[in-house]
Amino acid sequence: MLEALVIGPRGKMGRLIVKSLDAAKNARIAGALAPKGAEYVGKDVGLLCGLGKEIGVKVTDDPESAVRDCNAVIDFTFPEVSIEVLKYAVKYKKALVCGTTGFKKEQREEFLKASEVIPIVFAGNTSILINHVYRILEYLAKNVGEFADIDIVEMHDRYKKDAPSGTSLEMREVLKRILPEKNVNIHSIRGGDVPSTHRIIFNLPGERLELTHHATTFQCFAEGAVRAAEFLLSKEKGFYTMKDVYGIS
Numbered sequence: 001m002l003e004a005l006v007i008g009p010r011g012k013m014g015r016l017i018v019k020s021l022d023a024a025k026n027a028r029i030a031g032a033l034a035p036k037g038a039e040y041v042g043k044d045v046g047l048l049c050g051l052g053k054e055i056g057v058k059v060t061d062d063p064e065s066a067v068r069d070c071n072a073v074i075d076f077t078f079p080e081v082s083i084e085v086l087k088y089a090v091k092y093k094k095a096l097v098c099g100t101t102g103f104k105k106e107q108r109e110e111f112l113k114a115s116e117v118i119p120i121v122f123a124g125n126t127s128i129l130i131n132h133v134y135r136i137l138e139y140l141a142k143n144v145g146e147f148a149d150i151d152i153v154e155m156h157d158r159y160k161k162d163a164p165s166g167t168s169l170e171m172r173e174v175l176k177r178i179l180p181e182k183n184v185n186i187h188s189i190r191g192g193d194v195p196s197t198h199r200i201i202f203n204l205p206g207e208r209l210e211l212t213h214h215a216t217t218f219q220c221f222a223e224g225a226v227r228a229a230e231f232l233l234s235k236e237k238g239f240y241t242m243k244d245v246y247g248i249s
């Protein structure tokens with residue numbers, strides 16, 4: 001059974017992850033970790049996250065006990081926070097789902113290194129459809145990429161801190177693996193309350209293909225995160241992506 005620790009339960013994603021865990025059959029919310037001294041430390045997680053009921057688990061700001069008392073950590077916060085969380089996950093040998101974006105290269109490498117000890121899903125986008133889009137991009141890159149001008153346009157709400165989005169960077173990585181010399185521009189737009197849109201444009205002389213994914217709510221990301229944590233329970237160590245979680249070959 002999944003006994004998950006949610007990092008940042010008051011966050012946009014943190015709240016939804018708590019809700020998804022509450023709705024999942026074989027899962028329990030083992031804990032919720034807030035920043036040191038946050039005013040909601042000690043509150044019941046169910047009430048904080050809008051479940052409309054107490055679940056008997058209090059928000060804590062003690063990472064040691066929080067990580068020790070779970071079997072998987074789900075973290076959608078900030079790069080600096082996630083790097084701290086990673087250290088505790090390694091110390092207590094716990095599975096880790098990291099959905100945070102905006103990492104520097106050196107920070108990403110720390111996750112790779114840690115995956116020699118613990119199982120990690122590292123994913124800039126946990127939705128099922130986006131992970132199928134990655135597969136479609138491989139196909140297009142192989143078959144028409146050489147002749148196409150390729151651009152990625154991503155749009156998010158005005159509160160999103162990082163740009164380009166983690167998803168658009170992953171998309172470019174997928175394309176560059178097949179077309180290392182190709183210039184793929186990313187165009188980032190921040191505004192209003194758009195949850196998440198990614199459009200990949202393949203421009204050929206005389207024709208154009210536009211592939212667009214819209215997340216209409218953030219629920220798809222939260223459900224993907226819980227599925228990733230469940231996936232990790234049978235793994236001892238290793239670096240996984242959502243393609244592994246969804247079985248996309």
Ligand SMILES: NC(=O)C1=CN([C@@H]2O[C@H](COP(=O)(O)OP(=O)(O)OC[C@H]3O[C@@H](n4cnc5c(N)ncnc54)[C@H](OP(=O)(O)O)[C@@H]3O)[C@@H](O)[C@H]2O)C=CC1
Pocket residue numbers: 007008009010011012013014033034035036038076077078081098099100101102123124125126127162166218221
């Ligand atoms: N992989 C994916 O599919 C997706 C990834 N994301 C990524 O997830 C990340 C979070 O996004 P979002 O939920 O919108 O951000 P929010 O700003 O809404 O939430 C971040 C949370 O982190 C908490 N936090 C800050 N410091 C600490 C700390 N030291 N310990 C514990 N918690 C801490 C904050 O707490 P407090 O509220 O107290 O300030 C806040 O609640 C971003 O990087 C975003 O890009 C988002 C959606 C999908």
Ligand SMILES: O=C(O)C1=N[C@H](C(=O)O)C[C@H](O)C1
Pocket residue numbers: 101124125156160164165166167168195196197
């Ligand atoms: O709203 C966000 O923040 C999101 N972040 C991820 C990203 O950076 O790609 C995934 C999704 O686009 C939502």
